Amino acid sequence: RVLVPRLVHAGAGGAGLVGPGEQPEAWRLDTAGTATLENVVPVPCPEVLEPLGAGQVRIAVRAAGVNFRDVLVGLGMVPGQTGLGGEGAGVVVDIGPEVTHVSVGDRVMGVLDQAFGPLAVTDARLLAPIPDGWSFRQAAAVPVAYLTAWYGLTGLAGLRPGESVLIHAATGGVGTAAVGIARHLGAEVYATASPGKHAVLDAMGIDEAHRASSRDLDFEATLREATGGRGVDVVLNSLAGPFVDASLRLLREGGRLLEMGKTDIRDPEFITAEHPGVSYRVYDLITDAGPDRLGHMLRELGELFASGLLEPPPVRAWPLSRAREALRYFSQAKHTGKLVLDVPAPVDPDGTVLITGGTGTLGRHVAEHLVRAWNIRHLLLVSRSGMDAPGAPELLAHLTDLGAEPRIVAVDVTDGAAVNDLVAGVDPAHPLTGVVHAAGVLDDAMVTSQTPERLARVWAPKAAAAAHLHAATAQLRLGMFVMFSSAAGVMGSPGQANYAAANAYCDALATHRQAMGLPAVSVAWGLWADASGMTGHLDEADLARMSRSGIAAMSGDQALGLMDAACWHGAPQPAAVQLDLRSLAAQPADTLPALLRTLLANGTTTRRTAATGAPAAGLVAQLAAVPVEEQHRILLTLVRTQAAAVLGHTDAGAVSADTPFKDLGFDSLTGVELRNRLAAATGLRLPATVVFRHPTPSAIAAELREKLCPAQAETSASAPVFGELDRLEAAMARLVPHDEARDRLAKRLEALLWRLTDGTPAEATGRHHPTSDDGALDAASDDELFEFIDRELPS
Structure with a gap:
């Protein structure tokens, strides 16, 4: 199929996994609540800052390996166990008494305790030096x-x-x-x-x-x-x-x-x-x-490794903020080699944040926000005019009154050498901890009127400057690297082809930096209500046109809140746009841009899901108020929506009602996660084999309806059949364990089941049919069922 990009709601899929706090290093990812991978969340861990005991070492984690146990813990399959991340690589920041072979500043790899966070504490015996020339990613992939x-x-x-x-x-x-x-x-x-x-x-x-x-x-x-x-x-x-x-x-x-x-x-x-x-x-x-023994072997x-006799494994890396995606990718057995999580540096409140376009409208807003909300005290505001820019002295005084120590400098960020000198000149007492690239200019014209000069005029301060900042800081451990992009590069904007191209470059650069293990987010901004040098020319007609297209202006406070959310979310190129979905939905379907169609569909799906994902009592009440056919539709929507979420789809339409789960890509772990989701949504206790025993979404929906609406199920047309089954079940209970009739009965029931499924033999359909051993399934633990389900639902 031909696939085109779609906008979707960022939601809570990755939001909040990384972010500033009162103790920006004292947190890690762990499990909480329902046993689904969405409930892998950041939790405080002040104990990582406590004084070290004998033989202990504190590590600033740079990368953490992902293992099968992490998936099991995330899905609640290891009773009584918590804590994600059993290995990693980083830099020693502190050593306890009696530690002799490790020093502060050493690059080490090893077995760590709960490594999905900025800091970890471990036994010094479990560490070894990272071989020369290795990245932290390679080192984190090795120990376990x-x-x-x-x-x-x-x-x-x-x-x-x-x-x-x-x-x-x-x-x-x-x-x-x-x-x-x-x-x-x-x-x-x-x-x-x-x-x-x-x-x-x-x-x-x-x-x-x-x-x-x-x-x-x-x-x-x-x-x-x-x-x-x-x-x-x-x-x-x-x-x-x-x-x-x-x-x-x-x-x-x-x-x-x-x-x-x-x-x-x-x-x-x-x-x-x-x-x-x-x-x-x-x-x-x-x-x-x-x-x-572990330390000796390591x-x-x-x-x-150092001698070249062994090679590190192939590695695929994910930002720590997208740990849920990485764990789901692992659970679906899509990987080869090792999966590794890049652990970001925290934004150091005592470090310096560089802001390009720092004396402009957006730069001023960002500077004040970083001081108030992020507790940043050292700001380096960069513009072409420096202190000669309009309002620069007043901005300096205002930030100083807020408790900051700002500097405003005149630098041409389109000059690579000047950017290198700028970065190199940052006070080492307050090293660079973040970059916000908010500079940019417009030179609007229709595509047919574009010239090399017009393209260069817009490209240089946006795209070329971003490239220079990337190159100048690539070897630094930054906590943030934020580029102000534009929705013009995502959704298009009349007369702004050159501006759209420059911002699309920034979006691509963010993806490139994340692939390198460097922090980056390129925020594709919609319209800010506060007029800036780039939007002050818009008149009422322009704003009305944008409003009709579904784009509304957002306040400065709202926009800055979205900037924070973008930093915490982890996706490299989010769009921060105030969309009027009602205006968009009112447009004829054939005129709505393809980019926005899923967004509107998701809005509908989200509302419907909220109803079907309510607590059990509310769901039962909802089902009781509708006919049997509508009950099945509601529950089928629930199953398809949750199955789509487990598989990483944004739309329930990706899951057909009658397609077998094994054909959809489900295996043991994804089957267990779907069970957990459905159990949480319905309040029912469901077996780990629910996907195995009910091979399609429609079949599971029918089973849920029987459990949630038993009275109506009994009064349906099939009630006489179920009555006979009840009597049969009572008669079966009277059979002694070794009665020969049990085997004959099992074979007869298998034959009846084949007739129920159109008389097609099990070997032809690939369906599993119950045997006298099936009773053991209910008594088996989830762990014991994994391989069993895998064989029935091969990936």
Whole structure:
């Protein structure tokens, strides 16, 4: 399909995950409330500022690795456990007593406690130096994955040169680490991954003869043939169920299976009896190895990395403010290698913020706002005219009265050398902590009247100056880098093609900086009510035209609040526009710009969702007031909306009512999150297998209606059938556990279920049919169900 950009409400998806506070370093991300990834929120942690104990180190975290445990904790799947982020990299800022091998200022990586925040405290034994030339992202991706693989393959399996090893899920973090380590040890590597990731295995050097699918049991026959019937010496396992049995059968005499997934733990004595000559070991890195052993292994790995014998894994990075997106991406198994979160520097109240266009209308507003709301005291206001600008002395006096120490300087920010000198000249006692690029000029003309000179006149102070600021500050640890862009670059604006192009460049630069791990946000502003040098020429006709197009002017206070929200949200290029949705909705549908259609649709969806997402009592009352068909529609909308949110879609229309969840891309973790969302919205206690047992949104909606409106369900046309089922259930309860009739009854019920589903055999539809083992599902923990659901809902 051809896809075009759409504006959508920023909402609360990422808002508030990063922001200033009374203690800008004493916070981290953790879970709160309902067990969904939306409830990963910032929480205060003043304990990270407490005096250090013996052997402890305080780290200014620069990057934190994301692991499977973080997703489980975020979804509430690890009872009693909280705390996100178990590894990371950063700079030592403080050491406690008895710490000898780490000093303040050292760049370190290691196992950290709750690393999704600016500061973390850890045991000094769990740290090692970052190899020369490595980024913080690379360093943060290493500790847990490589320690897990190294400990398993060397410490427990004793993998030797010439032996063979099967690594399951080899494209993930631990998998890629294990492949590299096994090759270093001189072993022959076999690997599995989902078919969609076999190209990644190929790029890792694992040819077709050494790889198989992790989604079906054919890997046993495939790899047995590949090994000439001999099998393998070691299996590093993260699968469950019959996949474990198949892996055990692949082991030759003296083989070792290392269980690190722990979703299907077996009895070692039973394994020994069933597979003579084979050993089975379940291990947990942190618990089993201990801090001394972990530190020793981490330093061993560091030496191998420094010598080039091992390579860091492929990394995909996300800003910490978008941690929810990263966790969801992980939960959907879309990643290869490691996911890492870039941890931003806080805006230092004692640092300096540079504002271009600082003596203009917008620059003045921003300067005062930073003093009042952000507690910034050192401001460097830059303009072409400096102190000769109209009102500059009064601005200086006003900011001084507010308690700030401002400076106004005359600098041409279109000159790269001048910008370099400006940045280099910032007082080191108050180093640069932020940049706000608010400078810009207009030279409006129709496209046919544009000239190179007109383009350059607008481009230089906006786009070229942004590029110079980026280059001059790229090596600095800034807390903020805000560019004032324009909605002209997003929505278009008559006669402003040159201005739109310059601002679109700023939008792209923000995305580029975030990809580099640098702070950046380019705010595409709508109309400010306060006339500036760029908007003072607008007359009543211009404003009326803009109003008819749905764009209204916003007050200065409102705009500055949106600037704060944009900084906290984390998206690189938000649009801050006061839209009159009623005016837009009144326009003929065929004239409404495609850019705005989803925005209006979301407004409708949001209102409808608010009704269906009400507390259970309100939802039941709402359902009781409407006919059966409307009940199903309301609940189907609820299911589709929540399913769309889990998959990262902004519109429930992306989820068809009758498309199987497995075809929509659901797997075990996303299925659990959908269960959690529906349970919170309805007040019902739903099993983790609800997606598995009801394979489509429509089927789940029908089940919810039966639970929420039982009286009406019983009076429906199907009531006699359900009455017979009730009597059958009572009769079944009288059967003794080992009665032969139970097996015959199970087969008869399967046949009836096939007839209910159009008589199509289960093998043809891919649907699961209940068996006498299904009762175990209700008693199973969510963790125990993960691999089971994965096999039924392959990704």
